[in-house]
Amino acid sequence: MNELQTAFDCDAPVALVTGSGAPRVGRAIALELARHGCRIALHAHTSVDEANAVATSMTDRYGTESIVTQGALDCDQTPERLVAETRDAFGRLDILVNSAAIWTPTPIQRVTPDELRDYFQINTIATFLCARAAANVMADQKRGGSIVNLGDWATVRPYLDHAAYFPSKGAVDVLTRSLAVEFAQRNPTIRVNCIKPGPVLLDGEASDERRRKLCASTLSGQIGTAEHIAHAVRLLCENSFINGVCLPVDGGRSIFAPDGLQVGENTG
Template sequence: MSSGTRRSRLQETFATNDPVALVTGSGAPRVGRVIAEELSRRGCHVVLHANTSTDEANEAAATWKERFGRRAAVVQGTLEDDEACDRIVDEAAACFGRLDILVNSAAIWTPTPLAEITGDEIRRYFQINSVASLLCARAAGRYMTSQPSGGCIINLGDWATVRPYADHAAYFPSKGAIEVMTRSLAVELGAMNFNLRVNCVQPGPVLLSDDVTEETVAELAQSTLVGRVGTPDDVAHAVSFLCENTFVTGVCLPVDGGRGIFAPDGLQLGRNTG
């Protein structure tokens, strides 16, 4: 960036022309990748994290500067390994000499009937979806607390932890922990550096699998107040807002089109009964 180019809001927030963001689970072209792209557009150098999708991550990183005018790097590791969480963050910080943003986007979810869930499966859900997020945040905090401009950590939760649906009895508890973790980390890390903020985004239906029928899509759209299914861009915009706003911390923000508060059947019943 030339000296005459105006800084973006994110660059102003972190008092540098070269803020650095690490986004876990951003190797494959899913929500994490879209978040990484949005942060790049807003002026960040981005470190993509992948476990098995390293080829896709490296292919994306190779085109980053041409596409967004910012550089990208790739780190690899399984979040099932506690030590890998620290290593991933250390490598990300080493790539560009600092770390301003961590987005804990990596997660696993597979429908499993309650009767078939094993203890090992439950522990794996908590390890990847909860424990790894906490360990990565702690590691990132070591860098951010020492920076005058602090930093920002964004955890990805799930809107449906308050209205869980069937066949995800291991997934939802692991995501429910993210809400309390976010508040706890905001207090712990904010006490070390008041410029260090921790927040959470809780996506609603934003990235449906390819096998979802048009009928299901229509039903999901009707279950929201805005009448549509969301997009990964909706989540990425919310993440960027929380990174830029220095007066918001410890917040869990639903990005669900109002689905968490909307009860269409109840409203219809009210109309029928007068």
């Protein structure tokens, strides 16, 4: 058995990954977990065709059982339904990864109350509701389960034009710790952790100068990949003694700032 199978005492643990239809971090996480023997519930809102294609690809490459769940996370009923569909399809839920998020650069003078509410609804409230629904299933499982939220390294050093986005992601850190405490009272083998990605998934149209600056902004001297984040998620799922942790996976970006450099890059 591999580490994931051992962690959940199951030959094929079940993982639900929100925001995993489009070619972003969530998809890389789903593929990483599938490659290590998990059955996968992909989630998409508008990228349903892409999610179906990924499901087919996972079956062809890894023999993975998978389903595609669909729904808008700004609807309060969606998280409960996604978890129910996953449990009904596979009979269990071992891993939830809250990867879905929204962001759009907006100068603070143009941020509306509705936009601010949208950020919190999808990035924060939906994360809470998905986690709570998953914990309701995990509480009855001998090995509980692992919930991994995706935050953002730059909540500690926010950059311009994201004043609506960063508060919603900063709340994920506190939410992670709070849920770890809450869910452990129901089943001490339920764990809640958070990954805080650094600069990954650089826009393909980015200039060479921008790439150079981003590489120079990390201690590792490189831009990260979605696979770096996926590997870290798997680590948190495998290790049963890590709980309530918010882990930067950012090449040292959060502790390092070259003189005169102010550059940010979205991660999801």
